[in-house]
Amino acid sequence: MSNAKPLIKGRILTGHRPTGPRHIGHLVGTIENWAQMQDSNECYFLIADLHVLTTDYEHSDHIQNNILEVLADWLAAGIDPERSTLVLQSAIPAHSQLTVLFSMLVTVPRMSRVPTYKEQVKELHLQPSLGLLTYPTLQAADILIYKANAVPVGEDQLPHIELTREIAHRFNQVYGDTFPEPEALLSPTPRLPGTDNRTMHTSYNNAIFLRETPEETTQKIMNMYTDPTRIHPTDPGHVENNPVFAYLDAFDPDLKGVEELKERYRLGKVGDVTVKRHLAEVLNDYLAPLRQRRREIIAHPKELRNLLTVGTEHARPLAEANLHEIQGKMGLNPNHS
Numbered sequence: 001m002s003n004a005k006p007l008i009k010g011r012i013l014t015g016h017r018p019t020g021p022r023h024i025g026h027l028v029g030t031i032e033n034w035a036q037m038q039d040s041n042e043c044y045f046l047i048a049d050l051h052v053l054t055t056d057y058e059h060s061d062h063i064q065n066n067i068l069e070v071l072a073d074w075l076a077a078g079i080d081p082e083r084s085t086l087v088l089q090s091a092i093p094a095h096s097q098l099t100v101l102f103s104m105l106v107t108v109p110r111m112s113r114v115p116t117y118k119e120q121v122k123e124l125h126l127q128p129s130l131g132l133l134t135y136p137t138l139q140a141a142d143i144l145i146y147k148a149n150a151v152p153v154g155e156d157q158l159p160h161i162e163l164t165r166e167i168a169h170r171f172n173q174v175y176g177d178t179f180p181e182p183e184a185l186l187s188p189t190p191r192l193p194g195t196d197n198r199t200m201h202t203s204y205n206n207a208i209f210l211r212e213t214p215e216e217t218t219q220k221i222m223n224m225y226t227d228p229t230r231i232h233p234t235d236p237g238h239v240e241n242n243p244v245f246a247y248l249d250a251f252d253p254d255l256k257g258v259e260e261l262k263e264r265y266r267l268g269k270v271g272d273v274t275v276k277r278h279l280a281e282v283l284n285d286y287l288a289p290l291r292q293r294r295r296e297i298i299a300h301p302k303e304l305r306n307l308l309t310v311g312t313e314h315a316r317p318l319a320e321a322n323l324h325e326i327q328g329k330m331g332l333n334p335n336h337s
């Protein structure tokens with residue numbers, strides 16, 4: 001039956017911070033997984049612009065353009081605004097209002113133990129802001145304001161979903177059953193290394209971006225880190241912990257071919273350059289249709305903005321209704337405005 005509505009399993013909320021164009025780690029770690037869920041779930045995809053300010057408040061002039069870059073990547077990779085709701089976080093004050101309410105239910109020591117916070121503090125070399133400390137509380141509000149059941153994220157976000165579940169649990173315990181305890185969902189490839197084998201990161205100079213040209217991608221691949229113990233193409237090679245093969249596993253549709261290539265690499269029967277040339281072709285082929293769509297989408301920034309506005313207005317009544325319910329349960333009078 002072609003136009004039978006698929007069964008809706010649950011409500012999903014997830015999102016990204018608009019920090020710049022998306023890379024292939026975002027693609028396989030999150031966006032492709034999200035796109036697949038649109039058939040059988042009610043999906044909300046959040047542009048978390050407030051979260052950008054937790055670290056970058058001094059460089060906030062990029063945010064508006066980055067929102068468009070992220071949206072273009074999402075849509076090109078299959079996020080469908082006809083079926084799903086795009087939400088701009090800062091445009092719905094209920095997200096921030098719920099953050100204040102949730103901040104009453106968590107302790108400061110609990111927040112300072114969040115691993116992403118501890119890492120950021122180590123890296124930043126400055127005094128962490130109060131906003132950074134409460135970052136995961138805002139994220140919990142993003143999720144629970146829609147009473148989402150599931151949150152598909154990258155591996156790095158798991159501590160935040162754990163905190164979200166704790167907040168939901170605590171709230172339900174004190175004020176009565178209100179929130180589902182949302183489940184974290186990982187993609188089949190939750191982690192893709194960068195071209196230097198560190199974590200792929202927009203600011204590490206080790207990312208392959210969806211929007212770049214095939215030539216740029218090829219050049220990055222030809223300079224990739226491989227097996228450091230291998231000097232000559234005839235040396236036996238290591239496939240494990242080798243990002244070139246991690247990429248082939250993620251992008252080469254010819255699974256049998258990849259296994260054969262790995263075997264020849266292990267035996268010292270194929271050189272790095274040959275493997276990299278093959279990878280460049282595979283990855284550029286994989287990204288070609290997405291890149292084509294992206295060029296068409298980014299050419300119409302007004303339409304992109306409009307899609308975000310329409311989605312946000314669609315989400316707003318649900319967020320506001322839930323906020324009112326929560327305020328009431330917490331002993332406030334939501335009608336007194």
Ligand code: TRP
Pocket residue numbers: 013014015016017046048051138139142143151153157
């Ligand atoms: N912290 C997420 C990231 O950096 C972005 C985010 C904000 C998010 N709110 C969210 C993800 C709610 C999932 C659900 O990628």
